[in-house]
Amino acid sequence: MVKRYSTSDVSERILDAARELFITKGYDGTSIRDIASASGANVAHIKYYFQSKSNLFEIIFDEAFEILIKKVFSTLDSDMPFFELVESWINIYYELLPEYPQIPMFVLNAINHSPDALMEKISKHNPERIFNRLNERFEAEAAKGTIKNMPFVDFGLNVLSLCVFPFIFKGLALQIANKSNADYVEILEGHKKYVIDFVFSGLKI
Known part of the structure; x- marks a missing residue:
């Protein structure tokens, strides 16, 4: 039957x-x-x-991107101590992107071909309020002397670059280093700790 x-x-x-x-x-x-x-x-x-396959992928991407955005914005909007917040922010990328490794490339593709649609997805979460709040936290820490006084935009771009590029580079890295997907996940876990230390050393006076 x-x-x-x-x-x-x-x-x-x-x-x-x-x-x-x-x-x-x-x-x-x-x-x-x-x-x-x-x-x-x-x-x-x-x-x-x-x-089509592309429509199916977009549904899955939207689901993953929504999870990522919610987690990132929830962390950035929290009242946790500043350095704990930064570490949690970094952890989100290294925890979630191995589950959804296509997100970075899909975002890059969307930026090049349909930026308005991508902005619509992000704007639902009121990004301006979140980034203004994080900027205020950043300036307050600088005023207290706990971190260096630097442009917040530069800091944010540094964190995003350090966290996202390893996943964009993954396909080429696997071929060059002749590593398995499991090997690369293990490498990234170690790299995450390096990124956290690197970001902290760049912040502290």
């Missing part, structure tokens, strides 16, 4: 399978047939529920 699934069951299995495949094989390395096989569905199901 053929097993029948509800609409939600089929679509959820497709999403779960696609999410796992995009993480392990990347967008280009994953085909519609791969997703169909891994989900126990068929190509027609995927096209019916999601139209």
Whole structure:
């Protein structure tokens, strides 16, 4: 007897399978047939529920990006001590991006091809208020003499660059160093500690 699934069951299995495949094989390395096989569905199901691989990926990206933005903004908006806040901010990227390694490249692609759509996703979380608050915290720490007096924008760009670039570079790094995905995850865990120390040393007087 053929097993029948509800609409939600089929679509959820497709999403779960696609999410796992995009993480392990990347967008280009994953085909519609791969997703169909891994989900126990068929190509027609995927096209019916999601139209295309790109639409399916965008749904998964939106889900991951929403999680990332919420965690980052919740941390930046908190009242935790300043250096604890900075460490938590860095930790978010190194904890979440291994689960959703396609986010950095997707964001870069969106910046180049559809920046308005990306800005719409971010603007829902009132980024101006969050960054103004963090800037105030930054200036207050500088006024107390606990950190160097530097432009906040430079500091923010440094943190983002140090945290995000290792994930953008991942594909090339794996080939150059002949490492497995698991090896690279372990390398990044050690690198995270270096980034935290590096950022702190750049802040402290």
